[in-house]
Amino acid sequence: MSITVEEKLGVNKYFVDEGNAHIEIDPAYPDMKEKMKLVNACPAGLYKLNENETLSFDYAGCLECGTCRILCLGTVVKKWEFPEGTMGVEFRYG
Numbered sequence: 019m020s021i022t023v024e025e026k027l028g029v030n031k032y033f034v035d036e037g038n039a040h041i042e043i044d045p046a047y048p049d050m051k052e053k054m055k056l057v058n059a060c061p062a063g064l065y066k067l068n069e070n071e072t073l074s075f076d077y078a079g080c081l082e083c084g085t086c087r088i089l090c091l092g093t094v095v096k097k098w099e100f101p102e103g104t105m106g107v108e109f110r111y112g
């Protein structure tokens with residue numbers, strides 16, 4: 019029996035810091051190529067392109083991989099930090 023990526027991600031636990039987004043973006047950044055890098059590269063699929071070509075983003079399911087930081091810090095991504103203390107993702111493999 020094979021397991022999908024979504025099923026694997028679904029077993030992780032996320033401790034979301036509701037009062038402090040560890041990643042902030044400019045959802046209306048004008049360069050579509052920059053926005054599409056994020057839509058295509060985030061392994062958790064957290065960047066979505068809206069019909070009006072703005073981005074939707076929810077840091078709650080972040081895997082803390084740093085891909086969006088490498089690709090777009092200084093353009094679409096305005097802030098990238100690890101979550102504080104005990105917050106963030108807890109990977110569960112079993």
Ligand code: SF4
Pocket residue numbers: 041059060061062063064079080081082083084085086087
């Ligand atoms: S750090 Fe990784 S998982 Fe988190 S939003 Fe950026 S690309 Fe997605």
